[in-house]
Amino acid sequence: MHLDYRKAQKLDYKPTRYNPYYALALLGPSGHIAKDKGAYSSIITAIEHLDGYPPVMRLDTMVLKISRNTVNNALEEALNREILEKDVY
Template sequence: MVNTETLSINELQVLEQNLKEILKDNFSEILSRVNYSGQIVELLSVMGLENLLSYRKSMYNKQGKIVVIGQSETKINKLLAVAKGLGFDKNRFEFCLDYNEAKTFPYRKMQYSPKYSAVLVGAMPHSVKDKGDFSSMITAMEKQEGYPPVIRMGSNELKITKTGFCNCLKNLLEQNFIIN
C-alpha cells in the first residue's frame, strides 16, 4: 500500500531543518545505504534528479553486444526475430540460454569492456563462477562497477519470453542505453 500522506508547511519546515543537520554530517553514509538497498534510481527519480545518472548511459558502447543469459524455453531464432523486428542486427546478440551453461559463463569478460551494451537476465543458478561474496551473479553484476546495465527479465519471476525480451529492448532504446 502506498502512503499518500502529505505534510503541512510547518511540518515540512521542521523536516527540512532536521534533514539538513542529518545530511550535513552523514550524507555519504546515507547515500551508500540508499544505493546498497537498490533504491538510488527511485530516490533520484522522485526528486526529479534522475539526470544525475546520465553519465551511466554514456559509459558503454551503445552499439555493443547485448548478452542474454538464463533459462529459456524460447528458442534463439524466435528472440532474434523479435530483435530483427526492432531493427537490430543478429550479430549484436550473445546468448547463454541453458541453465547449466550459465554456471560457467565467463561473466567477468563483460566488466569494463566497451564491447558490451547490456545484459538481459532470466532464471539462472545462484552458484556460478565469478559471483564472489554476492548472493547471485545477477546481484554481483548490479552492485559491482564496470558492468553494462543489467536488466532482469520477467514480471513476477525471472523469465525470458519473447514479450519480455521485446519490452527490455524497447526500454533500453527509450532510455538511450543502446541504439539499433
Template sequence: MVNTKTLSVNELQVLEQNLKEVLHNHFSEILSRVNYSGQLAELLNVLGLENLLPYQKVNSNKQGIILVIGQSEVKQNKLLAVAKELGFDKNRFEFCLDYSKAKTFQYKKMQYSLNYSYVLVGAMPHSVKDKGNFSSMITAIEEQEGYPPVIRMGSNELKITKTGFYNCLKNLVEHNFIIN
C-alpha cells in the same frame, strides 16, 4: 504551448538565480515528481547527465553487445527475429540460454569492457564461478564496479519471453539507452 524564445543574458541570469533558489528549497520534491512522471531519464539525458542513472553506471556504449543470459524456452532464432523486427543487427547479441551453461559463462570478460551495453537476465543458477561473496551472479554484476547495467527479465519471476524481450529492447531504444 512551449515557449521557444531564446533568453537574453540578463533574463538567463535572473532565471538561473530563481532556479537555484527553487532547486535548493524543493530539490527532493522536484526529483521525486520527475521520477514518478517517468521523465527522469529524459531530463538527465537533456542535461548530459544520463551516466548518473544507476543502470547507466559504467557503460555508455549504446551500440555495444547485449548479452541475454538465463534459461529460456524461447529459442535464440526467435529472439533474433524479435530483435530484427525492432531494427537490430543480429551481431549485437550474445546468447547463453542454457541454465547449466550459465554456471560456467565467463562473466569477468564483461567487467570494464566497453564492448557490452546491457545484460538481460532470466532464470539462472545462484552458484556460478565468478560470483565471489555475492548471493548470486546477478547481484555481483549489479553491485560491482565495471559491469554493464543489468535488466532482470520477467515480471514475477526471472523469465525470458518473446514479449518481455521485445518490451525490454523497445524501452531501451525509446529512452535512448541503446541504439538499434
C-alpha cells in the same frame, strides 16, 4: 546469447567487464550458485553492483524461460531509458 540454465552458472562473465562491445546485459532466471559471484547472492546481483559491467536488465519471468516478447519489452525499455540508442541507418 547463452540460453542454457545450467551452463549460465558456469559462464565466465569477466570478459564483459570494461568491454565497450557490451552495452547492455539482459539476464533471465539463473541459479544462485554461479562462478565468480563472490559474496553476492547471485551473479546477477554481483554484475549489478560491481564497477565495469554493462547495465543490467532483469528478464524476470514466472517460469525458467525467456520469451521473444520478454526480450522485446526489455529492449524497448532500454531504448526509452536511453541505455541504448536506436540505429537510424
